[in-house]
Amino acid sequence: MLETATMAETAAERGGGYPEPLFILAPPRSFTSIVCGILGQHPQCYGLPELNLFLGDTLGEVWGGFAGFMKSFGRDGLLRTFAQLHDGAQNEDTIARAQQWIISRSDWPIRKVFDHIQEQVGPKILVEKSPSTLFRAEFLERALRTFPEANYLHLIRHPRGTAASVLSLRAAHEEIARVANVPMLDPERVWRISHELSVTLTEPLPVGQSMRLKGEALLSHLDVYLPQICEWLGIRSDAEAIEAMMHPENSPYACEGPPNAPRGNDPNFLENPTIDPERLARIKEPSLVGELSWRPGENFDPRTVKLARQLGYS
Amino acid sequence: MSRLLDSTCFIRAARGGLGRPDAAGAQAMAVFGGALYVGTGALAAGVTPPPARLLRFAGETWRTVLESPTSGMAEEPAVDLRLAPDLLEALHAREGGATSCPDDAGYVSLAVFQAPGESAPALYVGTASPAGGRVLRSADGESFEPASEPGFDLPAYAVTALCVHDGRLFAVTRGALDGPLVDLDASALPVVHMCLDPQAGSWDEASLPGFGDEDNIAVTALASFDGWLYAGTANPERGFQLWRTRAQGEAPFDWEPVIEDGAYAFTANHAVAALAVFGGALYLGTATRALGYEEEPALGTDAAELIRLDADGSWDLIAGQPRFTPLGIRAPLAMMGAGFDDRYNAAFESLCAHDGALYLGTRHWGAFAALAQEAGPVVGGYQLWASADGLDWELVLEDGAGNPAEVALASLASTPEGLFAGSANVEPLLSLAAALRERDDSIAPRAGFEILRGR
Numbered sequence: 001m002l003e004t005a006t007m008a009e010t011a012a013e014r015g016g017g018y019p020e021p022l023f024i025l026a027p028p029r030s031f032t033s034i035v036c037g038i039l040g041q042h043p044q045c046y047g048l049p050e051l052n053l054f055l056g057d058t059l060g061e062v063w064g065g066f067a068g069f070m071k072s073f074g075r076d077g078l079l080r081t082f083a084q085l086h087d088g089a090q091n092e093d094t095i096a097r098a099q100q101w102i103i104s105r106s107d108w109p110i111r112k113v114f115d116h117i118q119e120q121v122g123p124k125i126l127v128e129k130s131p132s133t134l135f136r137a138e139f140l141e142r143a144l145r146t147f148p149e150a151n152y153l154h155l156i157r158h159p160r161g162t163a164a165s166v167l168s169l170r171a172a173h174e175e176i177a178r179v180a181n182v183p184m185l186d187p188e189r190v191w192r193i194s195h196e197l198s199v200t201l202t203e204p205l206p207v208g209q210s211m212r213l214k215g216e217a218l219l220s221h222l223d224v225y226l227p228q229i230c231e232w233l234g235i236r237s238d239a240e241a242i243e244a245m246m247h248p249e250n251s252p253y254a255c256e257g258p259p260n261a262p263r264g265n266d267p268n269f270l271e272n273p274t275i276d277p278e279r280l281a282r283i284k285e286p287s288l289v290g291e292l293s294w295r296p297g298e299n300f301d302p303r304t305v306k307l308a309r310q311l312g313y314s
Numbered sequence: 315m316s317r318l319l320d321s322t323c324f325i326r327a328a329r330g331g332l333g334r335p336d337a338a339g340a341q342a343m344a345v346f347g348g349a350l351y352v353g354t355g356a357l358a359a360g361v362t363p364p365p366a367r368l369l370r371f372a373g374e375t376w377r378t379v380l381e382s383p384t385s386g387m388a389e390e391p392a393v394d395l396r397l398a399p400d401l402l403e404a405l406h407a408r409e410g411g412a413t414s415c416p417d418d419a420g421y422v423s424l425a426v427f428q429a430p431g432e433s434a435p436a437l438y439v440g441t442a443s444p445a446g447g448r449v450l451r452s453a454d455g456e457s458f459e460p461a462s463e464p465g466f467d468l469p470a471y472a473v474t475a476l477c478v479h480d481g482r483l484f485a486v487t488r489g490a491l492d493g494p495l496v497d498l499d500a501s502a503l504p505v506v507h508m509c510l511d512p513q514a515g516s517w518d519e520a521s522l523p524g525f526g527d528e529d530n531i532a533v534t535a536l537a538s539f540d541g542w543l544y545a546g547t548a549n550p551e552r553g554f555q556l557w558r559t560r561a562q563g564e565a566p567f568d569w570e571p572v573i574e575d576g577a578y579a580f581t582a583n584h585a586v587a588a589l590a591v592f593g594g595a596l597y598l599g600t601a602t603r604a605l606g607y608e609e610e611p612a613l614g615t616d617a618a619e620l621i622r623l624d625a626d627g628s629w630d631l632i633a634g635q636p637r638f639t640p641l642g643i644r645a646p647l648a649m650m651g652a653g654f655d656d657r658y659n660a661a662f663e664s665l666c667a668h669d670g671a672l673y674l675g676t677r678h679w680g681a682f683a684a685l686a687q688e689a690g691p692v693v694g695g696y697q698l699w700a701s702a703d704g705l706d707w708e709l710v711l712e713d714g715a716g717n718p719a720e721v722a723l724a725s726l727a728s729t730p731e732g733l734f735a736g737s738a739n740v741e742p743l744l745s746l747a748a749a750l751r752e753r754d755d756s757i758a759p760r761a762g763f764e765i766l767r768g769r
Contacts, residue, residue, distance in 0.1 A: 309552070
């Protein structure tokens with residue numbers, strides 16, 4: 001067990017028996033949904049959908065924040081979480097009640113919101129993975145300020161693979177393409193800025209509080225890396241626990257939600273949350289060298305290449 | 315139980331570059347014939363360097379036993395490609411009238427080796443020269459003869475490591491010359507050279523270039539451990555590699571990889587900086603790409619790490635960033651992060667077992683980072699650490715022992731007279747950096763290498 005796990009236990013003793021949460025830091029299309037789904041099925045963990053809680057200081061700021069993002073589908077994870085935890089089910093009625101609950105508590109600080117979720121879940125490690133945490137430095141800074149002793153998993157994916165996945169999602173979902181097909185959201189730029197943020201802001205954390213992991217390596221060798229993550233978090237790594245993690249489809253959030261909150265996770269994951277070991281074993285890292293499919297005639301920016309190499313890609 | 319040296323045990327055995335303040339480094343040390351030999355060198359900064367000297371310390375007295383001639387072989391001084399242009403320009407402006415360039419700018423590696431058939435060991439010196447580094451040999455420590463061609467017939471700036479293994483002498487070069495420019499990150503040919511006949515100066519290549527990996531741009535360190543010859547590389551694409559061979563059969567030998575991908579810290583662990591055997595294990599200090607005189611670190615550039623390798627090829631992280639690896643989780647056994655929890659320790663540059671303990675010298679650029687601030691004390695410079703068991707480490711010396719220009723401990727040597735530690739001094743660069751920042755009044759760095767003795 002690493003020092004951080006020991007620290008988390010100590011914090012848990014101080015804070016009423018609750019362990020520190022685990023936040024997965026990654027930009028969109030970095031395997032966060034499947035990884036959060038897997039880790040969240042550990043018997044000592046609880047996987048959450050995307051809460052997007054770090055977009056503001058209060059629940060009200062979060063609810064109305066970040067332009068069209070929250071209003072389009074950014075609220076779904078919060079709604080589904082409260083519907084599930086308050087009413088034990090996700091349907092149009094419970095989602096509507098969750099919305100009322102949220103609106104009537106718009107002045108709640110986000111820490112209080114999270115603590116409320118923790119109380120509902122009980123003494124399990126909450127696992128959260130909102131890519132929006134890396135949309136801006138202030139969001140990640142808020143996360144680190146609000147949860148100074150949480151564990152942070154910096155999940156990385158090759159920039160070419162990430163970009164291909166982004167473009168594929170945009171092509172399949174017109175409503176996403178409408179919002180995202182702008183130069184500022186060029187997939188390479190988003191990849192670089194997000195990971196720069198994560199590298200820079202987690203670097204000062206105590207040794208072991210933040211760990212980095214290639215999504216490709218994890219998913220293609222779950223047997224190698226899942227026990228290591230358990231060891232890091234100081235939780236069971238026996239066969240029963242690992243087997244539970246192999247079934248992210250058992251999460252109440254691993255399916256499309258009711259019409260008034262259908263998302264909260266990656267659409268592809270919601271459509272097919274089951275692990276396909278053969279498909280995962282075929283995951284390969286692409287190359288940093290070569291033309292970009294979405295910017296013909298161009299290659300990766302040297303800054304992207306440098307950062308990607310630092311993260312272990314070639 | 316070994317006794318660790320602490321700061322009170324050390325005195326300065328030499329200072330100010332021993333009469334040459336422009337002698338920047340005490341680059342290499344070896345004990346030969348009962349005396350300590352120290353090779354000195356200069357910064358490859360494009361200004362005329364002082365002649366390289368080989369110093370002998372015996373009876374509490376220093377004596378120069380070899381000083382580079384100035385024969386015209388080296389037409390102009392080498393320029394380190396990595397130096398910032400503004401610093402280079404300022405250095406040149408400071409230089410006086412043109413003087414002749416010595417043949418050798420440094421004596422940068424030393425080894426004691428007794429070749430088969432010889433009656434006594436000889437002292438071998440690796441040189442740094444714009445005309446190509448070579449190996450010199452001396453049977454008596456007084457007179458020296460060439461034992462290789464300059465640069466091994468390649469534009470190779472310096473012979474940076476010499477290693478005796480299984481009755482043979484091995485060498486590597488670093489610094490790829492292109493006219494006066496030298497790329498000190500790379501080697502003209504990243505191979506391990508093996509001496510066939512030192513007196514005839516004949517050598518063979520003991521490895522394929524880069525061990526077959528073109529991203530290995532230099533072989534940076536050698537060590538003999540448990541019947542294997544180990545070689546560490548610099549690899550800017552994926553991080554350092556460590557290879558080993560039994561060195562049997564025909565050269566080039568069969569080598570096998572032991573550690574790859576910078577021990578899974580990737581390019582943050584750019585190169586192997588130092589290797590040393592201690593307590594039945596091989597210790598490996600890494601280097602980042604930081605030079606030791608930047609003002610800001612590159613994004614995501616972690617500090618140096620310390621790794622312990624067992625004879626079976628398995629390894630543990632002693633100090634560094636915890637990480638998930640294909641071999642299992644690696645957390646620092648010393649419970650210290652990269653750089654011994656000091657981000658300015660860019661390299662664990664020297665390692666040496668002495669009197670039952672392991673000592674480690676760092677390269678530390680804190681003074682340059684401090685200059686980048688508008689105010690505040692300018693502190694920084696090498697650190698010396700010690701451990702009795704390789705796991706628990708204690709800080710022995712810090713801040714360049716009081717001189718922020720002493721950025722690194724380039725050499726360590728265990729002798730019956732104590733532990734000797736030689737520094738690398740960058741006073742010209744630090745003073746100019748201070749001037750460029752209009753912070754001249756903040757520092758008063760001393761020039762020239764220093765040698766400390768602890769006992």
